[in-house]
Amino acid sequence: MQRKILGLLVLLLAGCVLLAGCTGTTPAPNTTTTSSVNQSDLKDSYIIGIDNAYKPFSYQEKDGSFNGFDIESSKWIANKLGFKVEHQAVAWDGMIPALQAKKIDMVYSGMTILEERKAQVAFSKPYLKINQSVAVRDDSTLTFDDIMAGKAVIGTQRGTSGEAEVQKLIDAGKMPASNLKTFDNFPLAIQALVNKQVDATVYDKPSTIEAIAGQPVKIIGDIDTNEQYGIAIRKEDTVLLDAMNRGLDLLMADPYWDELKAKYNLTET
Amino acid sequence: MDQLAFIADILLPALWGGLLVTLQLIAAAAPFGVLIGAGIAVGRVYGSRPVQYFSRAYVAFFKGCPLLLLLFILYFGLPSAGISLSPFTASVLGFIFCNSAYDSEYIRGAIKSIREGQFTAGLALGMTRGQVIRNVILPQALRRAIPGLVNEFVYLIKYSSLAYMITVIELTGAGKMVATRYFTYNETFLVIGLVYLSLVTVTTIGAHLLERRVAVPGMASGRH
Numbered sequence A: 001m002q003r004k005i006l007g008l009l010v011l012l013l014a015g016c017v018l019l020a021g022c023t024g025t026t027p028a029p030n031t032t033t034t035s036s037v038n039q040s041d042l043k044d045s046y047i048i049g050i051d052n053a054y055k056p057f058s059y060q061e062k063d064g065s066f067n068g069f070d071i072e073s074s075k076w077i078a079n080k081l082g083f084k085v086e087h088q089a090v091a092w093d094g095m096i097p098a099l100q101a102k103k104i105d106m107v108y109s110g111m112t113i114l115e116e117r118k119a120q121v122a123f124s125k126p127y128l129k130i131n132q133s134v135a136v137r138d139d140s141t142l143t144f145d146d147i148m149a150g151k152a153v154i155g156t157q158r159g160t161s162g163e164a165e166v167q168k169l170i171d172a173g174k175m176p177a178s179n180l181k182t183f184d185n186f187p188l189a190i191q192a193l194v195n196k197q198v199d200a201t202v203y204d205k206p207s208t209i210e211a212i213a214g215q216p217v218k219i220i221g222d223i224d225t226n227e228q229y230g231i232a233i234r235k236e237d238t239v240l241l242d243a244m245n246r247g248l249d250l251l252m253a254d255p256y257w258d259e260l261k262a263k264y265n266l267t268e269t
Numbered sequence B: 001m002d003q004l005a006f007i008a009d010i011l012l013p014a015l016w017g018g019l020l021v022t023l024q025l026i027a028a029a030a031p032f033g034v035l036i037g038a039g040i041a042v043g044r045v046y047g048s049r050p051v052q053y054f055s056r057a058y059v060a061f062f063k064g065c066p067l068l069l070l071l072f073i074l075y076f077g078l079p080s081a082g083i084s085l086s087p088f089t090a091s092v093l094g095f096i097f098c099n100s101a102y103d104s105e106y107i108r109g110a111i112k113s114i115r116e117g118q119f120t121a122g123l124a125l126g127m128t129r130g131q132v133i134r135n136v137i138l139p140q141a142l143r144r145a146i147p148g149l150v151n152e153f154v155y156l157i158k159y160s161s162l163a164y165m166i167t168v169i170e171l172t173g174a175g176k177m178v179a180t181r182y183f184t185y186n187e188t189f190l191v192i193g194l195v196y197l198s199l200v201t202v203t204t205i206g207a208h209l210l211e212r213r214v215a216v217p218g219m220a221s222g223r224h
Helices: A002-023 A069-081 A092-100 A144-148 A161-171 A186-194 A205-212 A238-253 A255-263 B003-046 B049-064 B067-081 B087-112 B116-124 B129-166 B171-182 B185-213
Strands: A045-050 A058-060 A084-089 A106-112 A128-137 A154-157 A180-183 A200-204 A217-233
Touching: A045 A069, A045 A092, A058 A069, A058 A106, A069 A084, A069 A106, A069 A238, A069 A255, A092 A106, A092 A217, A106 A238, A128 A144, A128 A161, A128 A186, A128 A205, A144 A217, A154 A161, A154 A186, A161 A180, A161 A200, A161 A217, A180 A186, A186 A200, A186 A205, A186 A217, A186 B067, A200 A205, A205 A217, A217 A238, A238 A255, B003 B049, B003 B087, B003 B129, B003 B171, B003 B185, B049 B087, B067 B087, B067 B129, B087 B129, B116 B129, B129 B171, B129 B185, B171 B185
Parallel strands: A045 A084, A045 A106, A154 A180, A154 A200
Antiparallel strands: A106 A217, A128 A200, A128 A217
């Protein structure tokens, strides 16, 4: 009986090791890019992965529909290029795996172009530049320098460039790892800030401004990351990448672009 | 990076920290789960009317409330009532509520499997109701409940990962952070899966030994 169980365990382990071996090899990325996109190579519809609690870029309205700067941008581009798009909410820290697993075709949801991400997926040309904001409660005596010295419990969203900034403090030995609290979405981090469960938050400036509206919370400074948003697309999907780059060119040259930016209070610095 | 080097240098140290937190969560929650579960079960079978109603409501509420929602209420909701819990405390409380509700059902079933004649016999020997429950019914019922309680314990091992949703960096959370940072989802989750599998295996073997150890000669388990 016991020998049987042992045998089964060994078998299971062997299976796991085999599986692990399979994941080690990643196909060489296709680096050949065609400058002109053949319209007929595009599919009829694409699925866009979004964070649905990410004002003003992508969020869910009370009636369940999606809205926001990136949602409207993507619909405009799709309309111009002649394909349909469908938006799908995905957990932020699972976004790139979902893209790689072809559950979605692109991430068009205020995703910062980071080196670590570029090693995994391709990015369109940048379309917006932002910084990270540090927010604390109105009654807080913490200063921006205190935060950068690692003297606070900081909340942010999992898998974001905000988390990466806080991680830098941890890596530099300024702050214990336990002082970083990560949440599923940013509004939850603000809730925890109001509840005094964290002392500060670090997150994209436009979204911080939206999330703290009406809350007893203030922004005490910005970390000048000068990071840029881009659309993430699978490396091998060069047809779509070229199309979205062309779409962004068209959009940013159109008066609608400034209209959209004004509508969502996105005046670039 | 070489896969083995990644697992040895980055993944395993991170998971070790997470594993310790997971074990703390379980160790803090499981004993209270069984204790309160036994109390609720006794209350439902032998309690006065109000006690019975309370026990039933307790079980109905915590069995019906998704654990994740419960954790959110305890962590994000209670501060608006002036009670601010640490993520760890909120998780343990949530686990205790959930665990005890289910445990009580296993124990109640076991109590009901003890023949009523034993209760009457106890009373006839001059014991009080409390004494009969404590000395006659529960020692047998708890033994019979062991398989069910172990089942629930195994669930606890796995649902302890929900604590991550309220920022407790336990095993799954620690792994997820590494996976997100280094984009090593397959390797990470595979290793995490193996750790949970070994935890459950150790539990199962432990439960088997416990069952043998507390077995009473002549008392067939669960049969008459």
